[in-house]
Amino acid sequence: SPGDGPPNIVLFDYQQGSRAGHCPKQFLQDYQGYLQVDGYEAYTQTDATLVGCMAHGRRKFDEAAKSMPKGKTGKPQWAINHIKKLYRIETLHKDSTPEQRYAARQQQAKPLLDAFKTWLDKAAIHTPPKSKLGIAISYCLNQWPKLTRYIGDGRLSIDNNRAERAVRPFAVGRKNWLFCNTHTGADASAMLYSLVETAKANGLTPFDYLHYLFKELPSLKPGDDLDHLLPWNFANG
Template identity: 55%
Template sequence: MNDVFTLQQRIAELEKQLKYEREVSIQKDAKIAYLYEQFRLAQQKQFGKSAEGFVGQGELFNEVEEIAEKAEPEQQGISYTRNKPKRKPLPKDLPREQVIHDIADKSCACCGGELHKIGEDTAEKLEFIPAHVKVIEHIRPKYACRECEKSGTGSTIKQQPMPAMPINKGIATASLLSQLITSKYQYGLPLHRQESMFKQYGIELSRQTMSDWVIKSAALFTPLVKRLKEELLKQPLLNADETTVNVVKSDKVNSYMWVYCSGADSPKPDSPIPNIVLYDYHTSRAAACVMDYLDGYQGYLHVDGYQAYEKTQASLVGCWAHARRKFIEAKKLQGKNKTGKADVVLSLIQKLYGIESRLKDKSADESYQTRQAQSKPILDKLKQWLEKHQPNLVGNSKLIDAANYMANQWPKLIEYINDGRLSIDNNRAERAIKPFVIGRKNWLFSQTATGANASAILYSIIETAKANGLAPYDYITACLDELCQSTPDIDSLLPWNFKG
């Protein structure tokens, strides 16, 4: 009897051990599969195409042209002549200098008669003139009274006061400051490279001096940025995003630059929403950052899936670009020339974007009506796909992540069809944050929080100017000249009021 009991215990122990080893094996296989997926994704990221498109996206419309271009003319059975590209004419407002290339001998080679002009050919060539640097001498004559001097009572000296300048007691004019700012923040040229450029003109401008000028210029722009923020928070819909920034003299490993923008890259015909792009620097990515900035804002807010935005009082609108991106990653793990569940979702998402491409020039009301009639049935199919497949997905961890993201974000992802003013994605904010990311690659980091805050202010001015079709250099020059006055007219500097 004891032998039977001992045997049963032994069998139970072996079963328990076998179950444990099976679970370990499953976990090990899952870990190996996950690492393999990451390896394939890393390979694709390093050596594959970076575009987010998939087979069928784009080729839907240019497949015939692509095949015709790749095929040899002999294979097509017809002669093939490529159309010559047309060069855009040079702007009419550019200064022009005429160089006449005339013949010296205007007699006919046959009979010796005088030739008469029957026409002329003109060829335009673009000449580049390097930057012109000059010194402006501010001369202020002094005047005194001789009669008072003779009487010994002393003389009152009269002199015109020095005009207000952006940098008091400095040599920098508004135009020079604008050149420094646009070179650094619009074109990503670090100050140490600008220092080298000025040396070519025999001018010694240290990067420390230029850095001080840039920070002081940013301080001048503070009231304008504050006014732009007031206008931003009045708008019915906004976009938001954030990215990391390294600040050397900071206790934080990563600090963050947040971006908030209104308007659109291609505004609706009936849209009164102004184009504003503002940056906000913080040492964290906490929800308090966005909550403090939005200050109780209750309109629509286009965002990605970051949970910090859930803490705001805004009505959140999801981003189909983010959802699509995750399914594209899942598709990459399927291997070349293989189709699967990710392709089904990507095809439906592409149809949603196809509808949006046809709504670019439509009013908000037309967009709403079309989305309800055409986009909603496609969204219903995506919802059905989620309900059918999400609970049963195994293997491709990226596909599971993509499905989970879409399910968790679903109420926000479908919000855009309920208001014709809304966008299908948050690409407006992603494009707004891109100039900062590109600039960050060029100058790598800010030394201090003061420098990072200055960057936020100056990026705000430049990107808002660009969004309103203004030339940042001209806009910044005019703003600096006005903002250094004792009582600047801030409203006149708002981009939509700016006269140039």
């Protein structure tokens, strides 16, 4: 629940040569809480309760709008504008308590989502499924239970943009990973990125935090408590 445990953790995991369903299943084990993801099918093999990402749906309608002839973006633009209304509700209540956010979503977002679903069902009938617009519509319909799950819990987010921001350094540095030619090196990279991104997520300067770690770690013995080394404790210390 909010207020329990550390506020922000970014954790990377290396899996050898695969993105198959057994990878998240192995990593999460018997975890049955919420897991916010895009539409990648492998996550369905976990025991988690999947929450969708509205930003992915919006992005597909953006792509559909760009593919339309000039002046013919009516349907994609309608969907984009409708999704903007959902985000406006989130912006208005970003500082609210989870209970207040839940109530606002039930009162304001649910009717918008119901109207969006009705529009998607009708639009799917008259749209070629392999067109950019058809792909956007199909994505939202296939993901609908997951896309709307966020309104059922005020702690959830409408999208997983926070996670995408955390993995962006990996995408930016992708060519560098050609030189991580051992599994040990890849594991080490995942660990270091976890430390750096968690430090950033807790408002720390990574250099300062890593300097603190390298200063403190040599004085510790096996079995010593490590809680004081965690980023959120350093931030609050």
